[in-house]
Amino acid sequence: MAREQLNSDAYNWHAFAERQDLAAALAGHVAGRLTAAIDERGTALLAVSGGTTPAKFFASLSSIPIAWNKVTVTLVDERCVPVSSPRSNAGLVAANLLQHAAAAARFVPLYQEAESVGNTSEADSRMLRSLPWPLDVVVLGMGTDGHTASFFPDADNLETLLDPSSERVVLPVHATSAGEPRLTLSLARIVRAGFVALHIEGEDKRTAFESAMASETRKPIRAVLDAAEKPVQVFWAP
Numbered sequence: 001m002a003r004e005q006l007n008s009d010a011y012n013w014h015a016f017a018e019r020q021d022l023a024a025a026l027a028g029h030v031a032g033r034l035t036a037a038i039d040e041r042g043t044a045l046l047a048v049s050g051g052t053t054p055a056k057f058f059a060s061l062s063s064i065p066i067a068w069n070k071v072t073v074t075l076v077d078e079r080c081v082p083v084s085s086p087r088s089n090a091g092l093v094a095a096n097l098l099q100h101a102a103a104a105a106r107f108v109p110l111y112q113e114a115e116s117v118g119n120t121s122e123a124d125s126r127m128l129r130s131l132p133w134p135l136d137v138v139v140l141g142m143g144t145d146g147h148t149a150s151f152f153p154d155a156d157n158l159e160t161l162l163d164p165s166s167e168r169v170v171l172p173v174h175a176t177s178a179g180e181p182r183l184t185l186s187l188a189r190i191v192r193a194g195f196v197a198l199h200i201e202g203e204d205k206r207t208a209f210e211s212a213m214a215s216e217t218r219k220p221i222r223a224v225l226d227a228a229e230k231p232v233q234v235f236w237a238p
């Protein structure tokens, strides 16, 4: 059960005593929203983040028996590495989410072996444009630096990444703090989702989130909350 609920205009805060409780609750919310989308338009589009946080959530969601054959899963962002790399978000999703009932979902990755990240993002824009936009559900993570997706504060094209009026679907990211070149959905695509969840765990990230909400310096996570068409649902556990 949620331990506390702190709301504001831009977000609703759902806190859980245990990370497993959060995983089960978030999976239930996401499964419900995907089913509603399928009932409404015959299909559902889900974008998930990678990193070290989502594994429990992915495992919980993968076992929920919804009409996964009508769900398309893609990534919020990706490291430009082969799917066999331990750094690959596509590899993480394949191993943790696209299992059990969810194995029936269609998966559309972001990264393709290409000679340059710039070419990859052009190709991905063409490939991903054919998906059934807008996103029905997007699940974001966050770093303690206030980045979300691959909107890293030191990205060389941050203004472009955070442009809410961008027509782009996927953008390349070069940021020293990112570890390797990245591809990310544009903020414009993320904030139009029917349900935007932010999944964060640990005291450091709660402090970072609260600091980003209070700070005069606009961190990327704040740019997303400010532009989101509906309040972002923040799921947090210690």
Ligand SMILES: O=C(O)[C@H](O)[C@@H](O)[C@H](O)[C@H](O)COP(=O)(O)O
Residues within 6 Å of the ligand: 049, 050, 051, 052, 053, 054, 076, 077, 078, 079, 089, 140, 141, 142, 143, 147, 148, 149, 150
């Ligand atoms: O590719 C990625 O790394 C993610 O999409 C990124 O935005 C992630 O959500 C945060 O960096 C938090 O990562 P952790 O879950 O590892 O803390």
